[in-house]
Amino acid sequence: MNSLEGKVSDAFLKEFNLPKEFISHEAIANAYYTYEKCESMAKLIKDRVNFDPKIAIICGSGLGDIGNLVENAVSIPYTEIPEFPRSTVLGHLGNLIFGNLSGLPVVCMQGRFHPFEGYSMSLCTLPIKIFKLLGCKMVILTNAAGGLNRVLNVGDVMLIKDHMSFPLLSLKNPLIGVNDERFGPRFVPINKLYTKSLRELFKVCSHELNIPIHEGVYGTIGGPSYETIADSRFCLTAGMDCVGMSTSHEAIVAAYCGLKVLACSIITDKAPTDYEDEEPDHKEIVKVAAAKAKDIEKLICCFLSKIKEDLSLIE
Numbered sequence: 455m456n457s458l459e460g461k462v463s464d465a466f467l468k469e470f471n472l473p474k475e476f477i478s479h480e481a482i483a484n485a486y487y488t489y490e491k492c493e494s495m496a497k498l499i500k501d502r503v504n505f506d507p508k509i510a511i512i513c514g515s516g517l518g519d520i521g522n523l524v525e526n527a528v529s530i531p532y533t534e535i536p537e538f539p540r541s542t543v544l545g546h547l548g549n550l551i552f553g554n555l556s557g558l559p560v561v562c563m564q565g566r567f568h569p570f571e572g573y574s575m576s577l578c579t580l581p582i583k584i585f586k587l588l589g590c591k592m593v594i595l596t597n598a599a600g601g602l603n604r605v606l607n608v609g610d611v612m613l614i615k616d617h618m619s620f621p622l623l624s625l626k627n628p629l630i631g632v633n634d635e636r637f638g639p640r641f642v643p644i645n646k647l648y649t650k651s652l653r654e655l656f657k658v659c660s661h662e663l664n665i666p667i668h669e670g671v672y673g674t675i676g677g678p679s680y681e682t683i684a685d686s687r688f689c690l691t692a693g694m695d696c697v698g699m700s701t702s703h704e705a706i707v708a709a710y711c712g713l714k715v716l717a718c719s720i721i722t723d724k725a726p727t728d729y730e731d732e733e734p735d736h737k738e739i740v741k742v743a744a745a746k747a748k749d750i751e752k753l754i755c756c757f758l759s760k761i762k763e764d765l766s767l768i769e
């Protein structure tokens with residue numbers, strides 16, 4: 455028996471007019487967190503912090519220190535938010551941090567949820583819906599990723615201009631199920647997902663700070679196993695520049711909710727493409743991300759200070 459059965463509203467099941475057994479797990483999981491439930495979670499958070507964030511930042515593996523830069527910070531551990539998922543992965547602390555960064559009100563998610571942890575796609579992206587209800591206008595997504603394109607070296611920052619996601623392409627999409635138009639539309643165009651004007655601004659910061667960056671395509675695999683050599687070669691041929699296990703589905707839900715998206719990867723390892731290559735190791739990945747986090751932190755702070763000068767960029 456699916457543990458969510460019985461918790462999903464009758465109204466939802468009536469929409470299908472079918473026995474529960476015929477409805478996909480993703481649709482049932484999606485329906486559990488109704489608009490009203492998300493609203494009450496957002497209200498609980500707002501009552502506690504009394505703060506209106508404009509920008510949400512999701513910290514990737516080993517990148518949680520971004521949260522420590524937030525000024526006048528109020529932190530809420532995920533464990534103190536009823537029905538919010540828990541972080542289970544090393545390098546993901548599990549706190550929401552509210553405060554100012556470069557003079558802008560932000561909420562920083564120190565720790566994300568990944569489908570390989572056992573969370574449904576809709577649960578992995580629940581925080582995005584809550585950020586929308588808290589009044590955020592954009593999300594900045596960060597992650598640790600393995601470089602496929604050989605121009606990418608360990609420690610490099612890659613601005614994401616597009617993504618390719620095996621889970622999303624194979625009907626593991628957080629938007630599956632009955633749509634609630636209050637969040638967003640049924641069909642979502644995503645060919646302009648990673649907002650060009652914001653990427654251009656990020657590149658200006660790269661020049662000003664003299665932190666070179668690449669721009670490329672992020673690929674999402676399901677994980678938690680890394681790639682075989684054949685997988686990596688296929689991903690590279692298909693057009694992925696780096697590979698990870700997150701981000702793409704979060705970006706889609708952000709676009710669905712009408713939020714602008716900026717995303718970047720820290721290249722923590724070279725995804726193996728030859729049989730002699732080293733094996734990726736998550737502890738090492740977290741260590742490299744944490745050691746190289748300063749560049750991403752500086753870029754994000756510069757980017758935010760430019761957004762502050764022209765808030766119309768995220769309206």
Ligand SMILES: O=P(O)(O)O[C@@H]1C[C@H](O)[C@@H](CO)O1
Nearest residue numbers: 514515597598699700736739
């Ligand atoms: O949360 P991110 O995408 O940064 O985490 C990456 C992908 C896997 O969760 C993990 C693999 O080492 O790091």
